[in-house]
Amino acid sequence: MYSVIISGLRMSTDYSFDVWPVESSNREVHGSGIKSLHNSIVVSTRGFSARATQCLPHASEVEVATGPHFGGRIAVEAADGEHCAIDGDPESPRDTYILRIDHKMCGT
Numbered sequence: 001m002y003s004v005i006i007s008g009l010r011m012s013t014d015y016s017f018d019v020w021p022v023e024s025s026n027r028e029v030h031g032s033g034i035k036s037l038h039n040s041i042v043v044s045t046r047g048f049s050a051r052a053t054q055c056l057p058h059a060s061e062v063e064v065a066t067g068p069h070f071g072g073r074i075a076v077e078a079a080d081g082e083h084c085a086i087d088g089d090p091e092s093p094r095d096t097y098i099l100r101i102d103h104k105m106c107g108t
Helices: 031-037
Strands: 014-019 039-044 049-055 059-065 073-075 085-087 096-102
Touching (some): 085 096
Antiparallel strands (some): 014 039, 049 059, 059 096, 073 085
């Protein structure tokens, strides 16, 4: 059994992956037999929902529902810096994150 972590996927997107066996010295796997071992896998990434929970003149809070085991990044669009983003934890069953946005720091 093999596993792989694929990063950089976008939310709410369908992906298709082709899986082939690792090369082997076993002659039975080579030639036309290898085609029968090929698999295609289709994976759909989840979407998210977001809602503002606090809106103040200097800062806002946004609750983002990602689903459990979210390993991506939630960020203010077109903003640089760690203060304008939060990273998900793929090991955690946590399904919501709070993004705190400092309007001056994030340019919002």
